[in-house]
Amino acid sequence: MAILVNEDTRLLVQGMTGRAGTFYTDQAMRYGTTCVAGVRPGRGGTSHLGLPVFHTCAEAVKETQASASLVTVPAPKAADAMIEAIEAELGVVVCITERVPQHDMRRVKDALKGSDTVLIGPNSQGILTPGTCKIGVMPTVDAKPGHIGIASRSASLTSEVLASCSAANLGQSTTVGVGGDVLHGIGFVGCLEQFRDDPDTKAVVLIGEMGGREEELAAEYLSSVDYGKPVVGLVVGRHAPVGRRMGHAGTLSVFGNLSADEKISLLRDAGVVIAKDAGDVVRTVQSCLS
Amino acid sequence: MLLAEYQSKELLAQYGVSVPPGKMARTADEAEAACANIPARKFVVKAQITSGARGLAGGIKFAATASAVKDEAGRLLGKQLVTNQTGATGETVHAVYVEADVKHDAQYYIAFALDPDTGAPLLVASPDGGVEFEQKAQMNASEVAKHSLTGKPDTDRAGLTEFLSGIGMEDEKAVEQLLSACEAFIENDMALLEINPFVRTPEGTWMAIDAKVALDASAAFRHPEWDSMVSGEGLPAVESTAQKSNINFVKLTGNLGVVVNGAGLGLATNDMIIDAGGKPANFMDIRTTATSMDIARGVELLLQEPSVTAILLNVHGGGMTVCDTVAEGVNFAYSRNNGTKPVIARLAGQNAEWGQRILVDRKVPVEICSTMSEAVKRAVEVASGGGR
Numbered sequence: 001m002a003i004l005v006n007e008d009t010r011l012l013v014q015g016m017t018g019r020a021g022t023f024y025t026d027q028a029m030r031y032g033t034t035c036v037a038g039v040r041p042g043r044g045g046t047s048h049l050g051l052p053v054f055h056t057c058a059e060a061v062k063e064t065q066a067s068a069s070l071v072t073v074p075a076p077k078a079a080d081a082m083i084e085a086i087e088a089e090l091g092v093v094v095c096i097t098e099r100v101p102q103h104d105m106r107r108v109k110d111a112l113k114g115s116d117t118v119l120i121g122p123n124s125q126g127i128l129t130p131g132t133c134k135i136g137v138m139p140t141v142d143a144k145p146g147h148i149g150i151a152s153r154s155a156s157l158t159s160e161v162l163a164s165c166s167a168a169n170l171g172q173s174t175t176v177g178v179g180g181d182v183l184h185g186i187g188f189v190g191c192l193e194q195f196r197d198d199p200d201t202k203a204v205v206l207i208g209e210m211g212g213r214e215e216e217l218a219a220e221y222l223s224s225v226d227y228g229k230p231v232v233g234l235v236v237g238r239h240a241p242v243g244r245r246m247g248h249a250g251t252l253s254v255f256g257n258l259s260a261d262e263k264i265s266l267l268r269d270a271g272v273v274i275a276k277d278a279g280d281v282v283r284t285v286q287s288c289l290s
Numbered sequence: 291m292l293l294a295e296y297q298s299k300e301l302l303a304q305y306g307v308s309v310p311p312g313k314m315a316r317t318a319d320e321a322e323a324a325c326a327n328i329p330a331r332k333f334v335v336k337a338q339i340t341s342g343a344r345g346l347a348g349g350i351k352f353a354a355t356a357s358a359v360k361d362e363a364g365r366l367l368g369k370q371l372v373t374n375q376t377g378a379t380g381e382t383v384h385a386v387y388v389e390a391d392v393k394h395d396a397q398y399y400i401a402f403a404l405d406p407d408t409g410a411p412l413l414v415a416s417p418d419g420g421v422e423f424e425q426k427a428q429m430n431a432s433e434v435a436k437h438s439l440t441g442k443p444d445t446d447r448a449g450l451t452e453f454l455s456g457i458g459m460e461d462e463k464a465v466e467q468l469l470s471a472c473e474a475f476i477e478n479d480m481a482l483l484e485i486n487p488f489v490r491t492p493e494g495t496w497m498a499i500d501a502k503v504a505l506d507a508s509a510a511f512r513h514p515e516w517d518s519m520v521s522g523e524g525l526p527a528v529e530s531t532a533q534k535s536n537i538n539f540v541k542l543t544g545n546l547g548v549v550v551n552g553a554g555l556g557l558a559t560n561d562m563i564i565d566a567g568g569k570p571a572n573f574m575d576i577r578t579t580a581t582s583m584d585i586a587r588g589v590e591l592l593l594q595e596p597s598v599t600a601i602l603l604n605v606h607g608g609g610m611t612v613c614d615t616v617a618e619g620v621n622f623a624y625s626r627n628n629g630t631k632p633v634i635a636r637l638a639g640q641n642a643e644w645g646q647r648i649l650v651d652r653k654v655p656v657e658i659c660s661t662m663s664e665a666v667k668r669a670v671e672v673a674s675g676g677g678r
Contacts, residue, residue, distance in 0.1 A: 076511050098578075101509035102404050103479050109409030137578075139608025139640050156552020159606045159639055160662070180553065182406050182481075209557055213406060236557040239564040240573070241542070260561075277565065278558040279663040 002129035002174040003149065003194035003201070004092050004118060005068060009133050012037040012066035012090075014057065014081045015073035017048050024072060024096070024137060025049055031134040036064040039084075057088035070126070070135050071095040078122060079104035083111040086119070093185070094135045095121035105183035112185070119185025125155035125177035136177065146171015147200060148285060151191035152207035153178055153214060157236065161207060161281050168282045173201040178214065188218035196227060203230045203288055205281060206272065208263060210237035215263035222270040230288035233272040234281055235260045291505040292340035296387045297519055298501035302485075305474040307467050308497045312389025314338070321363030321388050325356035330390030335362040337371055339381040342502065347373040349383070352391060359388055378543050392497055397487035398459065399434075400468065402475040411439040411472055413450070417457050419487035441476050443469045464488075464496045471498075479509035536580035537588040544569025546673040547592035547601040547631070549585075549620065551576040551611045559604050562662065568670030571598045578611050585619025586626070593627045602669035603635040604662060605645065613637045613645030621652045630655060632672050636665035 011028065015021040016038030026049060029035050037060040038048050044055030054060040057069065069090045073081040078097040085093040086108070100122040112119060120127055126136010130143040138155060142163035148170050152158040155177055162175060176191050178184060188206055195201045208215040215235060222231060238260040258266075264274050275284040293301070299309040311328050315321035325333060333356075337349035344350065349371050351362040363386045372380035399419035405412040416434050437453040439446045451465050467488075475483045482504040489499050510516055532539030538553065542560075546568050550556040553575040560570045571592065576585055592598050603620060607613035617637070623629060633656040637645045649656040657672075659665035 075508060099508035101479055101512075102481055102506045103476060103509065106404055106409035106411075141608075141640060152554070154552060154554020154557075155608075156550075156555035156606050157558055158554075159552075159608045160555060160558070163606070163638060183404060183409055207554065209554055234558075236554055236561055238561045240557060240560065241540075277562050277663075278555075279562070279661065 002132065003191070003198050004174065004176070005127055005129050005133040005135060007034075007132050008067070009092070009135075010034050010036045010065055010067045011070060011135060012039055012057065012060045012064065012068070013070045013072060014039045014085065015071065016040060016051070017043055017053065018072060018074070020096070021072040022049065024070065025051075028070070028134050031140055032131070033133045033135065036066050057084045057090065061088045061090065066090065068092040068135060069094070071097060071122075073097060075099045075101070079108050082108045082119065082122070086111045086115050086117045089115070090117060092127070092135070093117055093119050094124065094126045095119070096124060096126055096137050097121070098123045100181065102181075102183055105181070109183065118190070120176060121179040121184060123181045124179035124184070125158060127174060127176050128172075129174045130172050138175070138177070142166045143175070144171035146173065147202040148172045149191070149195035149198070149201040149204040150175040150207065151178060151188050151195075151204065152176070153180060153209055153212070154207055154236075157207050157234070157278060160278055161205060161234070164279070164282045165285065168286065170282065170285055173198060182212065188214045189221045192218060192221060192227070192231070196225075196229065201229065203232065203285055205285065206231060206233045206267070208233065208235045210235070210240055210258070210260040210263070215267055216258060219263075219266040219270040219272070222267075222272065227271070231272045232275055232281060232284045232288060233264070233267045234275045234278060235263045235267070236278070238264075291507045291510075291516070293503040293505065293519060294338045294340065294385070295336060295500060295502070296338065298503040299498065301478060301503065302471060302474055302498055302501055306470040307474065308495060309501070310390045310392045310497060310499065312387055314385055314387055315363060316367070316385050318360045318364035318367060321386055322356050322360035324388045325359050328388065328390050332391040333359050334389055334391045335359055335366060336387045336389070337366045337369075337383040338385040338387055339371055339376070339383060341373050341375040341381050343373040343375050344371060347371055349373070363388070379541065392489065392491060392499060394487075394489035394491055394497075394499075396458070396490040397499075398457075398489070400471070400485040400488045402472060402483040403481065405438060408438065411441050411475060413437045413439060413453070413468065413472070415454070415457055415459075417459075439472055441472060443473065446472070461490070461494075461496070463494070464490075467496045478503075479506045479513060480504065481506040532588055532591060536577040536584045538573070538575040538577065539588060539591065540573040542570050542572050544571045545597055545599045546669055547571045547595070547598040548574055549576070549589055549592070549601060549603045549605075549616070550574050551605050551607075551616060555604065555606055559602070559662070559666065562666040563602070563670060566666050566670045568666070568673060571595060576611060576616065580611065582615050582618040582622060585616055586622035589620050589623035590627060593623060593629045593631060598631060599675070600669055600673040601631055601633045602665060603633055603637070604665060605636070606638050607640035607642060607645070612641040613639065614641045614648055617645035617648040621648055621654055624654045625652070632657065634659060634665050634669040634672060636660070636662055
């Protein structure tokens, strides 16, 4: 078991014929993800990497019963690609594209209203169910099937935490990168809800940072339910200078400009067990599970 | 991408938002001369830096005469202005904006940003605008009222009128000005538009006394006009250089240079350094698109900085940035600059061993550690003269 993606997931890749699309489709196939189609307007009817290419998502869904999409389309057209995937009623849409304009994401958010699609990203490393399904750009060498769910705002820290978990024999059910942008699809709360319903996930690790509102909303959610599983939190940027922009665009938000320390205290109050730094996550998870 | 105040106001004025008459000046003499064309009894001289909180830091001066304007401009120009948002080195004042001092009987804080939940334009307003707004708002978030818009003036007008009257802005003229501001916000792909203060004059007109615009850099591809607007003057020289090389680089004040891939890992690394009693010289995030040459330029910034005594290399390879790419970059920088600063390296993930071999074989003065915690501890020791 896992969340959102599993062995039944049938992936199509938007922008598959491009450089990034080719690279990540190839990687996904090697990992064992069931890839069924590519979408590239103007190239319908051709094939690439041994897969049929379609003009539109709707056609690809009809012909191949694709259930998820990986959007690798460059930023100027990424929003239109996401909207097309949402309109084609794909269950999961993962967008790895960086630098999608915020005002374009507004249209994507409108398209998501009333839809059942779960959008992951943009500017996300994607989603990985170890040993079963990889949709995204994350490294997989250190991933190991297991029972830890990870939801993260940072690709690099996910790799770090995942590698240390695997080394300690703590495999992962699914890892989700919610993306580094202010406007994005699924957030920590959505991931927590999914992990809660997944019998195979025994504990959840949230990897956050200063700025943005993910941690604040997660704390609100966790305070409002009896979650039933341990949640470990790592929030980085505790010593980042105030008011300076560092890294992810999400940190430049007028809304919810909470510091890492403020988030840590909100999460702690909501029952989250805090790991003091990146090297402390494994010990914290182990102490929760013992 | 932050615009200077005068640019932000020019942009707003194009959409019909009123701003006080004013003029840019790069020398004290220009500032004095500017007064002749500004119909006012009293003037304000404002340092043009991109960081906020400049009022509290002495970046805004009032002057009654043109010669007083000259004196104030002379004192501000060339000065390093340190505000609570600039970091300790501050930001150099290259220009001042001279404008009419506008009398007012009410001042509001106004901001537009996209609602992170819905994506809709969100107006944030407070009847308690002015210099210290941000600090006050942090203490009491309930003072800030929020109103969601559609971006279509005819749809938004009625709701906006009602919302504004709820915070004491019962005035059709204010409504129209803010509808225009919203149009400017959308059409120019702004990530943030802040007008603080937005004031009512005794004559009953409304005016943006200060404006701060953050353009969404991701939308630059459809705004060729931005090239000439964004000078990069606000950024320290090293940060502009790094940006051109696909590296996010923020200069800090410590002695331990850090080379890290990924924003999250970069923040985590700096947290650990400070917890271990060290002082990072910078924050670095090598973007996934960076090549070895890009990375070399980032490392050179640290090699050329005299206050940096050691470099911590912390890489988790994966995706498109693999360890050997980073190691090659470090090697390029060291060989081009005859680098001697000690490197404490922790390489993990994809091609970690290959990366380590590159550093050792090419004679980079490197010490390899196996875990992040160990590398941080060791780097802090070495940076503070703890020997090798």
